[in-house]
Amino acid sequence: MDIVTAQEMYERDRVAMEAAGLDGKLLMENAGRAVTYDLLRHIQKEHAIVVLIGAGNNGGDGFVIARTLLNLGYDVEAWQVVPDTKITGDAEAHKKIFQASGHPYRLLKSSEDLNTSLGCADVCIDAMLGIGVKGRLKEPYAEIVRLCNEKSFVRLSVDLPSGVPADEGEEDFEAFQAHYTSIIDAPKQSVFLQSTRPYYGEWSVVEIGLPPQLLPDHRRRLWGAADVKRTLPERDAHSHKGSHGKGLIIGGSRLMPGSVAMTARAALRSGAGLIAVSTDPEAIPSISPYVQEATFVEGKDGGQVPVLEGYDGIAVGMGLGRTSVMVTVVEQLVHEKETPLLVDADGLYLIKGFLQELEKREAPTVLTPHPGEFAHLSGLSIKEILNSPFSHSKEFAEKHGVYLVLKGPSTIITGPDGEQRVNISGNAGLAKGGSGDVLSGILLSMMMQGEDVMNALSNGCFLHGSTADLLVQDEHAKIDLLASDVIEGLSRTFRTFSS
Ligand SMILES: NC(=O)C1=CN([C@@H]2O[C@H](COP(=O)(O)OP(=O)(O)OC[C@H]3O[C@@H](n4cnc5c(N)ncnc54)[C@H](OP(=O)(O)O)[C@@H]3O)[C@@H](O)[C@H]2O)[C@@H](O)CC1
Ligand SMILES: Nc1ncnc2c1ncn2[C@@H]1O[C@H](COP(=O)(O)OP(=O)(O)O)[C@@H](O)[C@H]1O
Numbered sequence: 457m458d459i460v461t462a463q464e465m466y467e468r469d470r471v472a473m474e475a476a477g478l479d480g481k482l483l484m485e486n487a488g489r490a491v492t493y494d495l496l497r498h499i500q501k502e503h504a505i506v507v508l509i510g511a512g513n514n515g516g517d518g519f520v521i522a523r524t525l526l527n528l529g530y531d532v533e534a535w536q537v538v539p540d541t542k543i544t545g546d547a548e549a550h551k552k553i554f555q556a557s558g559h560p561y562r563l564l565k566s567s568e569d570l571n572t573s574l575g576c577a578d579v580c581i582d583a584m585l586g587i588g589v590k591g592r593l594k595e596p597y598a599e600i601v602r603l604c605n606e607k608s609f610v611r612l613s614v615d616l617p618s619g620v621p622a623d624e625g626e627e628d629f630e631a632f633q634a635h636y637t638s639i640i641d642a643p644k645q646s647v648f649l650q651s652t653r654p655y656y657g658e659w660s661v662v663e664i665g666l667p668p669q670l671l672p673d674h675r676r677r678l679w680g681a682a683d684v685k686r687t688l689p690e691r692d693a694h695s696h697k698g699s700h701g702k703g704l705i706i707g708g709s710r711l712m713p714g715s716v717a718m719t720a721r722a723a724l725r726s727g728a729g730l731i732a733v734s735t736d737p738e739a740i741p742s743i744s745p746y747v748q749e750a751t752f753v754e755g756k757d758g759g760q761v762p763v764l765e766g767y768d769g770i771a772v773g774m775g776l777g778r779t780s781v782m783v784t785v786v787e788q789l790v791h792e793k794e795t796p797l798l799v800d801a802d803g804l805y806l807i808k809g810f811l812q813e814l815e816k817r818e819a820p821t822v823l824t825p826h827p828g829e830f831a832h833l834s835g836l837s838i839k840e841i842l843n844s845p846f847s848h849s850k851e852f853a854e855k856h857g858v859y860l861v862l863k864g865p866s867t868i869i870t871g872p873d874g875e876q877r878v879n880i881s882g883n884a885g886l887a888k889g890g891s892g893d894v895l896s897g898i899l900l901s902m903m904m905q906g907e908d909v910m911n912a913l914s915n916g917c918f919l920h921g922s923t924a925d926l927l928v929q930d931e932h933a934k935i936d937l938l939a940s941d942v943i944e945g946l947s948r949t950f951r952t953f954s955s
């Protein structure tokens with residue numbers, strides 16, 4: 457499913473109208489009706505409903521929604537919150553159809569009148585502003601939004617919660633706090649940002665009849681279960697352990713043995729053929745009982761710098777520490793151009809001095825930072841990253857020729873050519889030490905088994921998160937879930953996808 461900016465959404469509508477001949481009024485009818493039937497899941501027949509209608513096309517959707525609900529026999533009060541002169545174009549056409557259907561609307565004159573009406577409502581449908589919002593809300597919207605947010609009714613938004621910007625990069629806003637948002641055609645960037653995501657509440661996307669083949673491809677997609685089903689490599693009946701990748705994991709130290717142990721076990725649970733671990737010899741006794749299938753490699757001259765040849769993929773950084781020996785290891789990895797490389801945790805700190813050289817690697821380089829680590833790598837502040845994760849990820853990945861997995865509740869995976877995928881599986885049970893180590897193991901394993909790196913990374917992120925989601929449905933709560941539980945839960949997720 458495509459993820460769009462406001463501009464890209466207007467472009468999709470324009471293509472539908474100009475290239476496919478879909479009339480704007482028809483699109484609005486489609487949108488309004490699709491949203492109505494979606495919202496009905498949250499409305500009961502005995503509910504008193506208020507529909508708030510704003511000045512633009514989002515308000516036009518509101519007239520369609522109010523008409524459809526009234527035609528279906530629901531108890532609806534339609535409030536136009538701007539003067540008649542503000543309702544123009546397709547929205548005005550739908551206002552006329554609404555009136556021709558014999559339905560009355562109320563015009564906002566004072567906020568007291570509206571407040572009385574809101575006081576009697578069970579459900580409030582916000583069709584005030586959508587992707588056309590610019591800057592902070594002006595009156596009367598700002599006051600209405602404040603009134604609505606204080607009420608105890610169910611708040612449902614059309615396309616976007618009014619006031620929420622569609623695009624990343626906007627910091628200064630005030631918005632309707634929806635319990636549920638019915639998104640028209642495609643999720644906007646703000647669905648995935650830390651600051652704007654909470655305003656949407658739960659959400660889903662309704663289809664409005666745009667012609668898929670004609671729509672521009674912005675190469676920014678939400679990666680879902682259907683994509684995983686379509687692209688997850690099948691295990692060939694005639695395969696042997698060498699067919700599924702021989703991986704090397706460099707990490708762990710005397711005081712941090714657990715991280716590399718989890719990465720190795722997660723890689724094996726995700727299908728890697730062979731896993732070798734290069735770690736501090738003192739850490740081996742605590743790692744080996746946890747991953748009996750792994751082997752251990754000794755560095756050159758008995759030291760900690762391993763031989764890097766002979767692997768299908770290498771992961772470095774988990775629990776590695778930041779000593780000068782490790783700088784040498786990372787430097788050699790950067791110069792070892794032919795093996796796919798994944799860098800996480802301490803590895804990300806150590807690789808900063810070699811960023812300019814990554815472009816020269818022939819095999820894929822994957823960096824998996826959380827926002828704090830990305831701030832260190834990029835020199836940006838965490839706030840800047842959280843405000844504009846799409847553009848900063850893209851710029852960084854293109855500049856350094858790397859795959860970037862920017863982790864968080866919405867994880868953004870960016871390729872060196874700027875293509876982006878977003879994963880939203882997972883839950884706050886993953887917000888714990890070790891979750892990232894498990895993800896690294898899964899990603900290493902996926903990269904060794906599939907040819908397409910973007911698919912491998914997107915599938916790995918999805919499987920990691922959806923395992924956590926499955927686990928909190930029955931066996932665990934978000935509070936007690938451990939990273940090691942996710943490793944053991946992978947079997948269940950893989951069975952779901954291979955059945
Ligand atoms: N064919 C299509 O395009 C389809 C579009 N569809 C629907 O249309 C929506 C987009 O419609 P849109 O472009 O009319 O924008 P929308 O969000 O309704 O608002 C525009 C109004 O907001 C006002 N305004 C702006 N900022 C403001 C502020 N800070 N504070 C106060 N007011 C502010 C602005 O005022 P102005 O700046 O012009 O004075 C203008 O009057 C989209 O989200 C979807 O729901 C569907 O029907 C499918 C087909
Ligand atoms: N609130 C959350 N919702 C969904 N996924 C989350 C959440 N918090 C963390 N995660 C996921 O958990 C992992 C945490 O990785 P990371 O920050 O590197 O953790 P650590 O370094 O502690 O192992 C990432 O895959 C991230 O996407």
Ligand SMILES: [K+]
Pocket residue numbers: 514582583584585586613614615616617618
């Ligand atoms: K809205």
